[in-house]
Amino acid sequence: MKILNKIKYPLVMLAFVALLAVSPIFNSSDYYIRQMSSIIMFMVVSLSWTIFSAPTGYISLATAAFYGVGIYFTAFLGEYLPLPVLMLLAGLISFVLAFLVGAITLRLRGVYFTIFTFGLVELLKNVVLWAEIKYSHTRGRFVASFPPMTVFYCILGTLVVVMILAYIIKRSRFGYALVSIGESEDAAAHIGINTTMVKILAFAVSSFAMGAVGAAMATRWNYIDPPIAFNATMSFMPVLMAIFGGMSNMAGPLIGAAVFAYLQEILITSPAVGKTYMLIFGAVMVVAILFLPNGLTGVVNKLRKTRKGAEGSHAHTGS
Amino acid sequence: MPILEAKGLNKHFGGLTAVSQVDFHVDEGEILGLIGPNGAGKTTLFNLISGAIPMDSGTVIFKGTKISGLTPNKICRLGIGRSFQAAKNFAGMPVRQNVLMGALFGQKGQSYAQAAKITEEVLDFVGLAEQADKMVPDIPLAHQKRVEVARALATRPSLLLLDEMMAGLNPAEVDEAMALVTKIRQSGISIIMIEHVMKAIMNICDRIVVLHHGAKLAEGTPSEISASKAVIEVYLGEALS
Numbered sequence: 001m002k003i004l005n006k007i008k009y010p011l012v013m014l015a016f017v018a019l020l021a022v023s024p025i026f027n028s029s030d031y032y033i034r035q036m037s038s039i040i041m042f043m044v045v046s047l048s049w050t051i052f053s054a055p056t057g058y059i060s061l062a063t064a065a066f067y068g069v070g071i072y073f074t075a076f077l078g079e080y081l082p083l084p085v086l087m088l089l090a091g092l093i094s095f096v097l098a099f100l101v102g103a104i105t106l107r108l109r110g111v112y113f114t115i116f117t118f119g120l121v122e123l124l125k126n127v128v129l130w131a132e133i134k135y136s137h138t139r140g141r142f143v144a145s146f147p148p149m150t151v152f153y154c155i156l157g158t159l160v161v162v163m164i165l166a167y168i169i170k171r172s173r174f175g176y177a178l179v180s181i182g183e184s185e186d187a188a189a190h191i192g193i194n195t196t197m198v199k200i201l202a203f204a205v206s207s208f209a210m211g212a213v214g215a216a217m218a219t220r221w222n223y224i225d226p227p228i229a230f231n232a233t234m235s236f237m238p239v240l241m242a243i244f245g246g247m248s249n250m251a252g253p254l255i256g257a258a259v260f261a262y263l264q265e266i267l268i269t270s271p272a273v274g275k276t277y278m279l280i281f282g283a284v285m286v287v288a289i290l291f292l293p294n295g296l297t298g299v300v301n302k303l304r305k306t307r308k309g310a311e312g313s314h315a316h317t318g319s
Numbered sequence: 320m321p322i323l324e325a326k327g328l329n330k331h332f333g334g335l336t337a338v339s340q341v342d343f344h345v346d347e348g349e350i351l352g353l354i355g356p357n358g359a360g361k362t363t364l365f366n367l368i369s370g371a372i373p374m375d376s377g378t379v380i381f382k383g384t385k386i387s388g389l390t391p392n393k394i395c396r397l398g399i400g401r402s403f404q405a406a407k408n409f410a411g412m413p414v415r416q417n418v419l420m421g422a423l424f425g426q427k428g429q430s431y432a433q434a435a436k437i438t439e440e441v442l443d444f445v446g447l448a449e450q451a452d453k454m455v456p457d458i459p460l461a462h463q464k465r466v467e468v469a470r471a472l473a474t475r476p477s478l479l480l481l482d483e484m485m486a487g488l489n490p491a492e493v494d495e496a497m498a499l500v501t502k503i504r505q506s507g508i509s510i511i512m513i514e515h516v517m518k519a520i521m522n523i524c525d526r527i528v529v530l531h532h533g534a535k536l537a538e539g540t541p542s543e544i545s546a547s548k549a550v551i552e553v554y555l556g557e558a559l560s
Contacts, residue, residue: 173423180420183409187467189391190369190401191474192424196390 010167013250017160024149033148034220037155039261041213042237044159046245046253049238051166052206054247055178056199058109062101062117064234065124066094066207070214071229072128078144078219083154087212094211095204102200109185118235125230132226140225143218154216162209166250169205178202233278240281244288246295255296322347322478322509323399328367328377330360330533337363339533341377345478350500350510352524352541356554360533361513362404365480368511369401370394381478396427400476402467404483404513408455415451418442418469425474437473444506445469445499461492465499472503479503481512485519497523517555521545529554 020040024033045063053060070090077086105116132138169175177198180188189195218224237260238253245256260281267277292299321344330338338360345351353361366372368379370391379387386394395401400421409417418441422434429437442448445465450458455466464484471479485496497519504510514520520527521541529537529550537547544550 176420176423179412180409180424183411184407186371186391187403187407187409187470188420188424190371190395190403191421191470192392192395192426194390194392 009249013163013167016254017156017163020156020159021153024152028149030148033152035265037148037152037217037220038265039258040152040155040159041217042241042257042261043254044155044162044209044213045234046238046241046257047159047166047250048162048206048209050206050242050247050253051162051169052178052199052202053239054242055175055182056202057182058106058199058203059114059239060117060203060206061114061232061235061239062098062120062207063210063238064121064230064232065117066098066210067214067217067234068121068124068128068226068230069094069097070211070216071218071224072141073211074215074218075141075143075224075229078146083146083150083216083219084157087154087158087215090215091208091212094207094214097211098207099200099204102203106196106199106203118232121230121232121235125226128230129226140223140228142223143221145222146219151216151219155213158209158212158216163250165205165209169202174198174202240285242295243285244292244295246292246297246299248294248301249297252295252297320347321345322349322382323368323511324380325368326378326380328364328379329375330363330367330372331375336533338367338374341530341533341535343528343535343538345509345511346525348504348507348509349525350504350512350523352520352527353511353513353530354515354520354527354544354554355530355536359530361530362482363533364530365401365482365511365513368394369399369480392424395425395474395476398475398477399480400425400471400474400478401480402464402471402482402484404486406463406467408463408466408470410455413452413454414447414458414466414469415442417455417466418447418451418473421470421473425476434473437475441469441473444502445472446495461488461496464488464496468499468503472508476508478509478511481510481514483513483515485514485516488516493519 020036023036045067049060049063052058073090073093074086101120105113108116129139132140177188177193180193181195181198185195221228241256241260242253244259245254246252264277267273267280268275273280288295294301323345325344326342328338328341341364353364355361367374370386370389374387377387378385381397381399384397386397409420415438419434419438422437422441423429442451445468447462447465447469450462455463468481468484481500485493488496493516500510500512501523512524524541527539527541527544528535529544531553536553537544537550539547545555
């Protein structure tokens with residue numbers, strides 16, 4: 001029973017991934033595959049975002065920068081390399097870029113860090129725009145296309161990697177260091193944690209998958225240009241999804257991603273709402289912060305605790 | 320034999336001189352009291368020693384090694400533990416985990432089993448074993464302050480910096496805290512303590528350093544300090560006759 005409890009969570013996650021993996025048997029329409037790819041991509045991005053931002057409390061808005069790097073990587077080399085290789089390399093480039101950016105910016109705390117990360121998206125967008133006009137005398141590029149099914153499974157594979165990463169990190173010494181930094185950065189440094197290194201490394205690790213799925217999603221456009229690739233919306237979505245779903249365990253960002261990715265698709269195609277769907281998302285975010293401080297999974301945990309009574313009132317539920 | 324020696328420490332914040340040309344030392348096994356009016360630079364001095372903020376000039380030698388210029392995590396691993404004035408406990412963790420973090424990261428290559436063992440020892444030592452599963456905000460202030468001390472002790476320091484551990488405690492709690500500080504010293508750890516509770520300073524310190532406007536005003540045994548004209552003038556005040 002005790003062993004079962006211990007592996008219950010990984011089992012549920014395994015079942016979830018397996019269900020996604022076999023789902024094309026029941027519906028293999030291009031629409032379904034593309035739609036699911038997009039939803040799973042958001043799951044990857046928000047779960048990955050929580051690896052660094054949830055324990056430390058450093059809100060990063062750099063997601064679109066790494067995602068955009070991935071998109072541009074495929075736009076350049078999509079014709080020459082298979083998709084998994086493109087994703088791996090784009091992920092590594094994102095990792096290195098995040099490491100360098102982190103080394104400069106993670107001395108900044110709180111809102112200053114957030115603003116800088118957001119600035120990074122604009123910076124990359126404009127640098128790429130300038131470079132294209134100056135060196136290739138074009139704006140944007142054509143992207144090689146890949147079969148939707150390949151994209152689907154590559155993104156699902158990335159989700160598995162990120163889930164394993166998140167699971168291991170949370171239970172590791174590294175994960176404890178991240179939580180300590182979030183609780184009190186000064187105290188963390190004074191008990192022997194190399195706070196700067198831990199933060200930079202976590203930021204880089206969480207950026208890997210953002211670049212990787214960017215490389216995969218690039219193939220759904222025929223043509224991309226910097227405003228498409230470095231779209232700021234991509235920076236806000238994981239924050240919204242993770243806050244709404246809750247960050248105390250892995251299910252939170254996954255549920256948040258599923259809800260909002262699906263909503264986005266419905267709203268954006270509805271003539272009444274269209275592009276103004278972001279307004280609705282903003283309102284939902286405000287409501288979530290005010291009334292669901294621990295997100296949807298927080299509400300579930302609370303209900304479970306109340307049912308259990310006082311016993312183990314502080315036990316960390318979930319993962 | 321000094322375990323810590325500080326020479327010519329200086330720190331300015333803009334035009335404000337927070338610490339000015341301070342020299343002092345701590346002998347092995349000693350409790351050194353650090354007193355002075357609010358804003359005298361006591362906590363800044365701690366911040367310079369622990370590496371929390373860089374100093375403008377001066378050197379700090381700890382057990383023969385120059386530590387000035389190192390980062391707090393390195394200084395911690397060399398053997399200086401610290402508690403904070405405004406308690407910086409990990410509020411989202413139970414007491415035990417607070418201490419475990421100190422045990423896990425305080426020394427290089429500590430295994431989970433070793434860290435867990437140290438944690439239980441330290442919890443016992445400071446008298447928090449019964450509160451170990453509670454969250455920090457749910458226990459009394461006096462115990463919260465002990466959590467900070469326990470977390471620092473779990474890093475296995477040979478010198479402990481205590482910043483106003485007794486502020487806000489009632490007289491009975493102050494007595495308990497004094498007993499704990501004495502017990503820590505008996506276990507072989509040298510201590511520097513910033514404190515406004517004179518009863519504690521006068522009773523358990525071997526020597527006292529008085530800071531005023533960032534500079535060292537006086538230094539000596541408790542009886543010398545309580546008799547010093549200069550100290551009475553700026554800090555202790557005249558006894559009512």
